[in-house]
Amino acid sequence: xxxxxxxxxxxxxxxxxxxxxxxxxxxxxxxxxxxxxxxxxxxxxxxxxxxxxxxxxxxxxxxxxxxxxxxxxxxxxxxxxxxxxxxxxxxxxxxxxxxxxxxxxxxxxxxxxxxxxxxxxxxxxxxxxxxxxxxxxxxxxxxxxxxxxxxxxxxxxxxxxxxxxxxxxx
Numbered sequence: 001x002x003x004x005x006x007x008x009x010x011x012x013x014x015x016x017x018x019x020x021x022x023x024x025x026x027x028x029x030x031x032x033x034x035x036x037x038x039x040x041x042x043x044x045x046x047x048x049x050x051x052x053x054x055x056x057x058x059x060x061x062x063x064x065x066x067x068x069x070x071x072x073x074x075x076x077x078x079x080x081x082x083x084x085x086x087x088x089x090x091x092x093x094x095x096x097x098x099x100x101x102x103x104x105x106x107x108x109x110x111x112x113x114x115x116x117x118x119x120x121x122x123x124x125x126x127x128x129x130x131x132x133x134x135x136x137x138x139x140x141x142x143x144x145x146x147x148x149x150x151x152x153x154x155x156x157x158x159x160x161x162x163x164x165x166x167x168x169x170x
Contacts, residue, residue, distance in 0.1 A: 007162055008046075008054055015042035015062040023070055034139040037109060037147055039066075043087065044105050044151035049159055052091045059083045074123075078116050085115025101155060102148030109144025110137060 019039035039062055046055040063083050067076030089111035093104045113136040121129050 004050070008050075008058060011042045011046055012058045012061040012065075015039040015058055016065050018042065019062060019066045020070065023066075034136070035143070037112070037143050040086070040105070040108065040112075040147050041151055041154065043083075044090070044101065044108070044147060045154050045158075047087075047090055047094060047104075048101065048151070048155050049162060052087070055091075056087055059087055077123075078119055081115040081119040082112040086112035100148075101152040102145055105148030105151055106141055106144035109140035109142075109147065111140075113137060113140040 016039070018041060022035055022038045025036075042062070043055050043059050046058045060083070063076065063079045067073075067079055071079070086108040090104050090108040093099050093107045096103075114133075117129065117133055117136060121127055
């Protein structure tokens with residue numbers, strides 16, 4: 001149990017660090033809302049390494065810490081919507097036979113953007129924001145694939161190391 005707690009803490013800290021680093025990198029200046037989603041590397045990793053509950057915990061810690069340190073209540077609302085929407089869809093798609101890490105991540109990237117678009121439409125009371133949806137969907141697909149590729153490698157290389165539990169003597 002202590003080992004698992006330490007790994008969860010480490011993954012949460014890495015997700016926060018990656019989120020901060022990403023905030024320093026303007027991906028597409030002039031195009032609002034498009035990011036790589038580097039911190040989602042840790043969420044996908046946790047989803048495959050331990051499961052939904054642990055991935056949700058790391059995701060919520062990441063959203064709240066980054067939001068309180070570097071954002072505001074409005075940014076926390078957007079991040080929560082994206083994180084919950086993304087994780088819910090990834091939790092469902094991971095159960096589909098034949099769906100790999102890249103497909104799960106892609107679905108999460110698109111769901112993240114759709115959830116944030118729903119919050120934006122509600123927040124500004126304007127359905128005209130939906131015209132921005134194709135741009136967000138394309139970016140969700142591209143970033144979802146990229147995060148999926150890196151996550152797949154992380155799972156392959158680090159998963160066996162982190163899941164090694166000390167055998168209890170009986």
